Amino acid sequence: MAELTREQKVEFLKTIITIRRFEEKTIQLYQVAKIWGYLHPYVGEEAIAAGTCAAIKKSDYIISTHRGHGHSIAKGADLNRMMAELLGKSTGYCKGRGGSMHIADTELGMLGANGIVGGGIPISVGAGFSCKMEAQGRVTVCFFSDGAANNGVFHEALNMASVFTLPVIYVCENNMYAISMSACESISCKDIANRASSYDMPGVIVDGSDPEAVYGVVSSAVARARSGKGPSLIEAKTYRFGGHHPNDPAEYRDKKEVEYYKSEKDPVINYKKKLIDEKILNEEEIKMMEEKIKKAVEDSVRFAEESPEPQLERFLEEVKSI
Amino acid sequence: MAELTREQKVEFLKTIITIRRFEEKTIQLYQVAKIWGYLHPYVGEEAIAAGTCAAIKKSDYIISTHRGHGHSIAKGADLNRMMAELLGKSTGYCKGRGGSMHIADTELGMLGANGIVGGGIPISVGAGFSCKMEAQGRVTVCFFSDGAANNGVFHEALNMASVFTLPVIYVCENNMYAISMSACESISCKDIANRASSYDMPGVIVDGSDPEAVYGVVSSAVARARSGKGPSLIEAKTYRFGGHHPNDPAEYRDKKEVEYYKSEKDPVINYKKKLIDEKILNEEEIKMMEEKIKKAVEDSVRFAEESPEPQLERFLEEVKSI
Amino acid sequence: MREIEYREAIREAVIEEMNMDPKVFLIGEDIGKYGGAFRAYKGLLDMYGEDRVINTPISEGAIIGAGMGAAITGYRPVSELMFIDFSTLAMDQIVNQAAKIRYMTGDNLRCPLVIRTQGGAGRGVAAQHSQSLEAWFYHVPGLKVVMPATPYDVKGLLKTAIRDDNVVMFIEHKMIYLLKGPVPEEEYTIPFGVADIKRQGTDVTIFAYSNMVYKSLEAAAELENYGISAEVFDPRTLVPLDEDALIASVKKTGRLVVVTEACERGSVASDVAAKVSLKAFDWLDSPVKIVAGLNTPIPYNSTLEQASIPHKADIVNAVKEVMGI
Amino acid sequence: MREIEYREAIREAVIEEMNMDPKVFLIGEDIGKYGGAFRAYKGLLDMYGEDRVINTPISEGAIIGAGMGAAITGYRPVSELMFIDFSTLAMDQIVNQAAKIRYMTGDNLRCPLVIRTQGGAGRGVAAQHSQSLEAWFYHVPGLKVVMPATPYDVKGLLKTAIRDDNVVMFIEHKMIYLLKGPVPEEEYTIPFGVADIKRQGTDVTIFAYSNMVYKSLEAAAELENYGISAEVFDPRTLVPLDEDALIASVKKTGRLVVVTEACERGSVASDVAAKVSLKAFDWLDSPVKIVAGLNTPIPYNSTLEQASIPHKADIVNAVKEVMGI
Numbered sequence A, B: 001m002a003e004l005t006r007e008q009k010v011e012f013l014k015t016i017i018t019i020r021r022f023e024e025k026t027i028q029l030y031q032v033a034k035i036w037g038y039l040h041p042y043v044g045e046e047a048i049a050a051g052t053c054a055a056i057k058k059s060d061y062i063i064s065t066h067r068g069h070g071h072s073i074a075k076g077a078d079l080n081r082m083m084a085e086l087l088g089k090s091t092g093y094c095k096g097r098g099g100s101m102h103i104a105d106t107e108l109g110m111l112g113a114n115g116i117v118g119g120g121i122p123i124s125v126g127a128g129f130s131c132k133m134e135a136q137g138r139v140t141v142c143f144f145s146d147g148a149a150n151n152g153v154f155h156e157a158l159n160m161a162s163v164f165t166l167p168v169i170y171v172c173e174n175n176m177y178a179i180s181m182s183a184c185e186s187i188s189c190k191d192i193a194n195r196a197s198s199y200d201m202p203g204v205i206v207d208g209s210d211p212e213a214v215y216g217v218v219s220s221a222v223a224r225a226r227s228g229k230g231p232s233l234i235e236a237k238t239y240r241f242g243g244h245h246p247n248d249p250a251e252y253r254d255k256k257e258v259e260y261y262k263s264e265k266d267p268v269i270n271y272k273k274k275l276i277d278e279k280i281l282n283e284e285e286i287k288m289m290e291e292k293i294k295k296a297v298e299d300s301v302r303f304a305e306e307s308p309e310p311q312l313e314r315f316l317e318e319v320k321s322i
Numbered sequence C, D: 001m002r003e004i005e006y007r008e009a010i011r012e013a014v015i016e017e018m019n020m021d022p023k024v025f026l027i028g029e030d031i032g033k034y035g036g037a038f039r040a041y042k043g044l045l046d047m048y049g050e051d052r053v054i055n056t057p058i059s060e061g062a063i064i065g066a067g068m069g070a071a072i073t074g075y076r077p078v079s080e081l082m083f084i085d086f087s088t089l090a091m092d093q094i095v096n097q098a099a100k101i102r103y104m105t106g107d108n109l110r111c112p113l114v115i116r117t118q119g120g121a122g123r124g125v126a127a128q129h130s131q132s133l134e135a136w137f138y139h140v141p142g143l144k145v146v147m148p149a150t151p152y153d154v155k156g157l158l159k160t161a162i163r164d165d166n167v168v169m170f171i172e173h174k175m176i177y178l179l180k181g182p183v184p185e186e187e188y189t190i191p192f193g194v195a196d197i198k199r200q201g202t203d204v205t206i207f208a209y210s211n212m213v214y215k216s217l218e219a220a221a222e223l224e225n226y227g228i229s230a231e232v233f234d235p236r237t238l239v240p241l242d243e244d245a246l247i248a249s250v251k252k253t254g255r256l257v258v259v260t261e262a263c264e265r266g267s268v269a270s271d272v273a274a275k276v277s278l279k280a281f282d283w284l285d286s287p288v289k290i291v292a293g294l295n296t297p298i299p300y301n302s303t304l305e306q307a308s309i310p311h312k313a314d315i316v317n318a319v320k321e322v323m324g325i
């Protein structure tokens, strides 16, 4: 694999910080009930989306989860339309119909967040068939977390993707928990990547806090997929810094464990430091980047707040056609 | 493991031949429409049921499939009540309500054939919990075939059985086909036993035409389960001698392949020969055995034919309470 | 007009649509060499190859997921569930994913997916292979539900289904695949939401779909002997439902018997009866009667099985009742 | 009488039954330390240990399979599906396996399994977490369907469910877990199939269950202002349904409004309306009106979400309509 360029590295950092700041903002907005329903922040896991989406093209597809904001942002989503969706506005990606768990966009190749744990995995099979049939070298990345790896559809989908040599990259974000259920207690194998052997596909483990490492393994899997060799399973070890959702104190976790990940495995802290160490960016430049991002996030909130609510009459009219 | 006794070996043969003759009779009865609906003969696979059920106790549970007559017979089912069920009579195991695909009996510890491919596998988890909770050393054997190993519930169940260390023995009867679908083309790993590694349990391959070999591996798995070490996956390589059902000419199979299995892997032929070679039985004794079995099968047909139809009024009365 | 079998009509529809639109493909169990459990796809693998006739493992969830994923990325898949009873293994993909994606994304993604399947009793295949589950899908917004009775209808409606931009549950009946009926050589399609009066009548409307159309026609023929002129109303598509035509028919006859093979409790028949009871209240000369399956898992024994589903006599009796004779 | 929360009533029922019968156990997602998504099982892990409070992986099919397998071998499990929307992943186990085993084996095997779950809209959790799917289960022979509205009812009915020898779909509503109501300290159970008139009235019967009981009571209170005396009829269990009491109520009032939060098309409301339209035809002064959810996946946006489900005003209007004012 070619060395990473300066631009690529800067882009990683920008994506990671953007996701982090966006998520922090959504948590704030959730606490004041501007966002409601369920919100599952991606804080702590940003490097996976950043590294993965950098390794694919705009024309490739991604399939996301209930914890999906990071995936959309890394795939290039417009923060305004995302935030508008979270506020239930008509300018949102789903015109306010979907909210956090259902952001999707055809243009973006973002085939949907999902409220059903594992619900997106079978869809990857169809997206994979589509990529294979059109034969333009397109690939599909399917994100999911440890909990989803126990849903039967994981098995059906990975088997089928393998049997039909589909160009799909399965990225399991193992953040060690499914709500309160620890992955160690719910998954009957040490590493989820092990399960790849059941499907005759490569299974790779990667440090999910390191965007470059993620980029590396995903790039290989993408190359493999594009060359017609079929699917791969990547397990990115990561950690959910907060509770399952903003109101979850996550008392089922060990404080020390949380502290360890926050201090050692924070992709924002670590990657900033790395780029400074490598003299790719200096403190000042990072500060400017942070400010730009902060402004973009704040703009998105303003955009969302100023956007009109969906029209009730129009909704009622549309429902008649369902 | 202790040497097999003469009685055990004779019993293997008796079970194998009983299943074969019973199945042949059901096919005949199907052709004259005394049995109807779906019938999935177990011809060619008899040694698996014989070897497996000999390795467990009467008090243990088995869970079966759409191709389930052999399992019931090996577990000790009454041929009369089985045949009566196939003829839809009130004296059948299910009073004629179930037919071939739904034979079940509490007394027998036979928790059900199943019309849904893979449908019994999750039920094994509950039977396993039950065995574990009552802590009497009881185990559950769950049969299924290659096709079922692609159903998502296979994954959910084996994961859960492993996570909770349940005393369940999964016996996959890989007869190389699921209707017309070849296992080689539908399963993304060479051997289904491989998949055991995803569930942190032993995965063993055995020649399904050899009752002693089956008995051996199942016995080990049973010992393991009884001693609290949890589930195992056994893949018994076998072959469905006929089509998927009596009316299936099975044109999707290679004639040579069929011939090979019929001539080399017929458990009836092979095991008869073995017992003769080992001087455990002579031709004469086998002939007597065959005759006894033939009579038992014919008696079952007579019993079934002479049995009363279910009473319509009674059925209509019962339906009111559903 | 030439007569062809119901399953042959399906095959023709699929062939015509596959020839016309390269985005159409088929996916399901045993649809390759085997040609499908009811042989409706006979020879299609040879005609279109493995890329467009995809024979799958036994993975109902992934079969629907495969259809949906392809549909939202520009294809027009026909996913097959061998028996409607197996839809139970794919309900998340059908109901939470495919049916909802268009609406929950504010029309951002569309899912032109046909789910072909079949249901019904009568072949002695017992409780897990004989269900009539259309009521479930009827209840789910985002699904169209099509239940054709004749070779003519199945061909025209399947072509429409494949061209539709939404998820269509296309539900056939296992007892009628070999039934023959007139089907024109020329191409045609049948729009959704347009009922077909299978027999004109003036005294009573019999609403029936799928295999029950035949039992209703038999009943109507017998009712002639009593001087009763029964209209047999086949909606053909349950969603959308041709309510206007139904209300018009009931206004004409003043009486309605709704027939379904499905278990009575919570059936589509109840829903239709409720709608008509409300909307044609002042035109009804007697209460709407429902003729439906018993609330029981279908038994294997033939006598009990037959007792569990409606027959000509049940329909005749119901009509007599609403006619007050 | 003391007042306790709905979820506390659930917890009490479970504790009492677990203390009484060692064969009762709980299984589901996040029911261990977490105490269940709605904290109805708070502290139970500490009280009963991991053998009787089994915290599972995300495997809905196996959660029901685990319940069924234990039930047919002598236990009395309570399997939990966190949201009724996730029943889609377990429909084979619920419908083809658990519901049918008793009948398709001629009563050879019995399956005393309770499936606890919850549904309903109102929390902004959108299309995949807000459904009301009781109509599916209502349609499946072999399932009992219980939908308690009050803390009193949920406790008494859950105890009965656990003791029942059949499969019980026990469906709660996400908006009422924190609601308080009187619950006696002494033990009691509530039989299935016995409706509770939540408010007596003489002019019109409002049939409503689960959260809609509250909206109906609000409506009834407002209707007093118009001089209309509305009876609020809560069936509490949909299967078995207390039809006699319902017909009696309608015979008394002569009018019926059926309320459900579920999508109107193919809902339980339609079924009830059809039954009453038939059986009380001569007593009905006006057609039965249905007040139901819209035929749409539930939207996230609060205004649209609220517009998708019935409210007091809708019920009031429907009653006015059937009263002809």
Ligand SMILES: Cc1ncc(C[n+]2csc(CCOP(=O)(O)OP(=O)(O)O)c2C)c(N)n1
Pocket (backbone or CB within 6 Å): A040, A066, A067, A115, A116, A117, A118, A144, A145, A146, A147, A148, A149, A175, A177, A178, A179, A240, A244, D029, D058, D060, D082, D086, D089
């Ligand atoms: C099929 C299904 N079961 C249960 C839930 C409830 N639920 C929502 S998120 C969640 C945990 C998911 O864990 P995981 O897949 O590890 O994702 P993470 O939250 O860690 O990103 C659960 C159980 C659901 N949404 N879907």
Ligand SMILES: Cc1ncc(C[n+]2csc(CCOP(=O)(O)OP(=O)(O)O)c2C)c(N)n1
Pocket (backbone or CB within 6 Å): B040, B066, B067, B115, B116, B117, B118, B144, B145, B146, B147, B148, B149, B175, B177, B178, B179, B240, B244, C029, C058, C060, C082, C086, C089
């Ligand atoms: C879930 C499900 N899908 C499809 C079918 C239709 N069907 C019946 S038997 C069968 C093949 C089963 O193959 P396998 O599991 O290998 O069992 P075998 O017939 O070889 O014993 C299929 C597809 C079914 N009964 N259930």
Ligand SMILES: [Mg+2]
Pocket (backbone or CB within 6 Å): A145, A146, A147, A173, A174, A175, A176, A177, A178, A179
């Ligand atoms: Mg996780």
Ligand SMILES: [Mg+2]
Pocket (backbone or CB within 6 Å): B145, B146, B147, B173, B174, B175, B176, B177, B178, B179
């Ligand atoms: Mg097989």
